[in-house]
Amino acid sequence: MKNEGRSEPLYDDFEPYCEWKKQNGASILDEVDILEIQLQGFKKEEVKSEMRKDGMLYISGEHPMGKNQIKRFNKKIDVSKYEIKGIEAQFEGGKLQLRLPCKYPLFTFLTIGKDPNYKGLILRLSHKFVKGTTSSAMALALLLLLGVFMYKYLECISIQN
Template sequence: MKNEGRSESLYDDFEPYCEWKKQNGASILDEVDILEIHLQGFKKEDVKSEMRKDGMLYISGEHPMGKNQIKRFNKKIDVSKYEIKGIEAQFEGGKLQLRLPCTYPPITFLTIGMYPNYKALILRLSHKFVKGTTSSAMALALLLLLGVFMYKYLQCISIQN
């Protein structure tokens, strides 16, 4: 049986140009990675995305180019190291922009400015760290331990003065 009156679509698969950027926030822990995917000629309706449980974000799109021709792409991005609930997307001017908030371990040591030997202890309780009863108890114990340490440290300083 022939395809009478019907013609098959020709697909033009391509790999879109992607550009990664880093944006610093108000705090040193508020860094955001930005991924711009260049999709000239595509409309918002042409693009689909799916977040899977394995931490992979799948983005695909199809755009009609003319007589029986369709331009399409498939992109897979590992977003497991980002705050999944904080990911934002915006499509404008032929660019899909993804804002991916960086995650940090609950306790982070950072070098401050020009003093490489001076380390600051920064405690950040992310939603990944403080989930479930066990993690909440650990976080509370850690905060209590930090409070006791600061109290003893301040006592030592006042004795020296």
């Protein structure tokens, strides 16, 4: 298709290659996802990003190819499970690298049963925490949690009687 005599640019839309990786954070409780987006030929100023209220990160770019031709892309990334303020980006050598720190709480309180005043403690261990902890420490922690649960359970039974 010829573009002679046209003032409108001819767009070549493409889907850039993306690779997800895991990275160790500053402590054993930190989990960081790394997203590398291959953008060969693009310059830093040709790539734009926008964080929207819907929990999505929008990344787009346009690179002139000559004679009214423009190579462009649009990416939409769900970042709702990440610490938004901790997201970092680096563009180097035709590669955009996003550092996305996870926002997993170690402890979570949930309402159990119909009584809103009674909350149970749920211990959520991320895979990194489990991987970095020895088996004996995990067994000890689970026994401790089981002991606390049994104590509270017996306490509830004695109150009901």
